[in-house]
Amino acid sequence: MIRRIGLALAAPALALAFALAVTSAILAGTGHPPLEAFGWMWDYGTKPDSIALTINLATGYYLAAIAVAIGFRMNLFNIGVDGQYRLAALVAAGVAGAIHLAPILTVAITIVVAMLVGALWAAIAAVLKVKRGVSEVISTIMLNYIANAVIGYLLVPGRLGVNVQGSQGVGTKVIPPSGRVPGFSLVGGSQTQVYGLVVLAILVGVGYWFLLGKTRFGFDLRATGRSESAAIASGVNVRRMVVISLLISGGVAGLIGIPNLLGESYSYSQNFPAGIGFVGISVALLGRNNPVGIAFGALLWAFLDNARQILDLYQVSKEIVTIMQATAVLSVVVAYEVVRRYNNNRHQREVARSLEKLKSGTVPA
């Protein structure tokens, strides 16, 4: 058991060490002291405000990674998470800005609308895959671009947009206080509040763990991911699974922007954070589709994104962090593959050894 956990941790640890080494080499090569740079990042990243910011950022990353991981577990690549969440956030923001109901109800409606929009956008890819055989990799990429156009179309005054006071930008109508979710102070001495909807991310994580690991549906989904032909023979309706899992993935994707929307920005505008869907892919890979692993991955990624800001102050280009993140992702998938092969060989050796024992009669059959 301990050995198994050790092996599971070996891959990410190796990968991170490798990423740090590569980054250090580059820093040193460009005339910056690596250890000091990491020190600055650490000092800045562990300030109370930074921690709160990191958690807020990680909330979106976590939801995005879970959305991606649902697909990954079934061998589906939902690269369209990015478009799904931005479109969902826009429409949800429009709805939340327009309705005036009891606080909880408004929030609930906003969340449901976001999930529905995300799921619907993903459904296009699902239908194209099941009915027309279009690879979801390509269709979701195209749908990301199309989402940009749809957002541009909707975000004009007269549709979902209004002119934002004091600037030239256009955003959705500001969500009234009844539709917001207040944050809380998790970290002492911090001015920045942690999103109240961090809870939503945790719930989604628990739900993901439960659905995939503990339910029949989850078993079907994982079986399909491991071997489609065996899943069919075992009675799984694979087409239906493709549609359902992409809908769930899109639904979760729809949630990505909501903690920020209801806890900080209160409006969807061109400034709304973009690209979280792509971060989600990386974080899901780092966390190996495991809900706890993804949580660590999301926090790490968010920490790096925050802490890198300080580097400018020291004339170190903060883009070095992107290299570190990318190296970590690439090396982590390599490391997982190496560990997987090692494990398979180990199992085969174990079987062989126990068979030899059986033959020599030292172990009762």
Added chain:
Amino acid sequence: MLAAPAVELRGITKRFPGVVANHDIDITVRSGTVHAIVGENGAGKSTLMNTLFGMHRPDEGTIAINGEQVVFGSPADAIARGVGMVHQHFQLADNLTVTENIVLGMEPTSRFGVLAMRTAQDRIVKLGRQYGLEVDPEALVEDLGVGDRQRVEILKVLYRGARILILDEPTAVLVPQEVAELFDALRELKEQGLTVIFISHKLDEVLTVADDVTVIRGGTTVAAVDPRTTTARQLAELMVGSELPSPATRDSTVTDTPVLRVEGLGLTGKDDRQLLSDITFTIHAGEVLGIAGVEGNGQAELVETIMGMRTAAGGTVVLGDDDMTGWTTRRRREAGIGYIPEDRSRHGLLLDAPLWENRMLGHQTQPPNVKGILIDASGAKADTRRIVAAYDVRTPSIDVTAAALSGGNQQKLIVGREMSGEPRLLIAAHPTRGVDVGAQAAIWDLLRDARAKGLAVLLVSADLDELIGLSDTLRVILRGRLVASADPAHVTPEELGSAMTGAGDES
């Protein structure tokens, strides 16, 4: 006959982790002959041929080609020595032409590496004429039938100048006419001085075409016999040892209760091809219905249609009193069908998953694997331990992945799984294919037990002895139709064989 033997194997031993696949093999293949190597599934024939073709090195022993001792590090070395191999599973690229498949790796080129396709095609046509192996060199391989594909495989080997050909179970996928054509070609090759090593477990074929026969059992050579003075019966006894797998219990357990009734079942494939037409049969409780047929005549399609994995074009399938024609695979399984698929690793197992999750596969809606919509991991694990013990699955734990087990142990796990949950009907497709002899006997026993417990069993197999030994009723499938039936108590493999080819008119 003063020439050195084409191939001389002395004391070949090959070990794999946990198994000794070959030991002390001695074979002498005379030049210019067809030499058959026969043995049961799992006797070690393929391992031996892979050794001879350089796909792995023997742990002990020597190989001599034309009197000269050699060490093969890779197939390329073997090819360089004039040894070529035609694999049982064709190694062809469907989307390339015949010529491209043949010349790959040894392409005739003009300047700058430009393919000289004309030259290649001419040579292939010439080779084809010379040995009676004509194939359209411009055709795409995907458009070819099985027989033509095999010709391409043989041409591939000849094109490389092989003088010694290894054919691994070449007739397994052929229809009888194609077998006859293949044998003509083999004789032609022999005429022209080539040597053919022919691996098979089909004794009548061996006796037809071979000049010498070597028998392998339990990983070693047990006899070298002259086919002209040997009968199929004697060969069979040599193959399996003293005890022939005699169809033990002949006491009928067949009842009057129909379990599976299939009526007028049809299946249409791509391009409106009729894969199955008008299949009608009934299996009663306690009855084993065997389906005999040359591979590729609709057996796989029949099984998959009954399992609901393919949608029938017409007809009904009734289990007990339930018309399940429109049911999903899952509902059929829940209604009490156990299914031992033909291709374990594709349809029967999740190779990367632990054994206990494999225990759930196909039964993931039924206790003890689930409670309501939730997985009951402890229930599934406990039941996996039961299966491992009761069905003698050799494994150190139930947490290893299915990929770590040997074929025989994988199959025993599958049988154990499919027998749990009180099935009414068991569908067994090639249940002993690719398993070792010990596991084969065990699986036969398990099928007999199932029958004794009152299950209806649909048995599809290419192994005629297995079919005759286990079945209560035999039906023959040919080109997607059930064309004949036979009484296993009286029918001989020869009679069955001729019915399978459409030659006999048995009833």
Added chain:
Amino acid sequence: MSEVVAMTRRGLATRSTRPFVLLGLVLVVFSLVRVVTGAQELTSAGTLQAAIALSIPLGMAGLGGLWSERAGVVNIGLEGMMIMGTWGAGWAGSTWGPWQGLAVGVAFGAIGGLMHAIATVTFGVDHIVSGVAINLLGLGITQFLAVQVLHNPTQSGEIPSMGTFTVPLLPGWMQSIGAHQWFLVSDLANVIFAIVDHPAYFTIMAVALLPITYFVLWRTAFGLRLRSCGEAPYAAETLGVNVYKYKYLAVLASGALAGFGGAFLAIWSGFYHDGQTQGYGFIGLAAMIFGNWRPAGLAVGAGLFGYTNGLQLRSPPAVHALLLVLVIALAAYSAWLLYKRRWVPGVISGIFTALVLLWFLKTNELEQHIVSATPYVTTLLVLSLASQRLRPPAADGLVYRRGGGR
């Protein structure tokens, strides 16, 4: 047997003439729509030149995808390799000159390809996963290098122009014919003008890479071996083909071609800037799939995208006229379905045709946002119509390990 031979021969004969017939038909339709709607930009030389320039980067990316996937390695990291190409060309181009820029851009793309090859071929990592990581890495490296080397996070200095090829006389004649706006004749003249009017050297090189690719992959022993790795690597292995080697070479070439595409973008724009590739790597991949993993099909796919993109950039109103083209195409498709007695899809398609026609008649222009989505929607539509007929290499995307076929 002889019948089969005869059939394939006949098939080849029609296959070689059909593209020209189709291209002619397309030109007739566009010319007709131009005359009817008066949207001269539809086939103007300017639009066509923009279309060519916009097609090339993604065409090169698609060609990169073709090399890689023909050897069985899915390459979704083209975008990252292309980004590296833009930066390499921007840096070297602004420092030394356009040709050096092109060379360095190609080399940078190839480095991206090398990383993808190491991950997928040597370590057996899932191809798409590795590609996603390469995209991230390409972005990170270039952004870092931009700050470190260019001291400007967003763009490079100016890259001098590469120089053009001058065709005598012909462009002038074509221009004067094109100016008359005659039906069909002027359109054809515009097409020719767009091609022969001072093409840049690297445009000629890029276009030449299409037939060169075809020749290398389909007419040489090297190409046959490379393709065999994408179709049946284990069969190739039994014939002594070093599958690893060919996969490595293919993915390297793939990266180099993507780098070429990136370099083209930078040199054509006159400088490198952050975000220059705009996802062309992905669209190139879509164009390759659209083209059924073949150079000619890929060229059509890239051209289609480049054209719609060029038209929407140059003249948004003219995109409205494209609706009429769509109506004609849909009407033909419906008629063909009905002719084939496929009543239900035929009628549905017919209704759809009528709706688009109504849309065309009831509106005078299309909103900018819809226009900007045209290339992507077109790609998606075409894929949804064509996907089932596509024939990807049989072992595309599968992890190969030596000796793993047994």
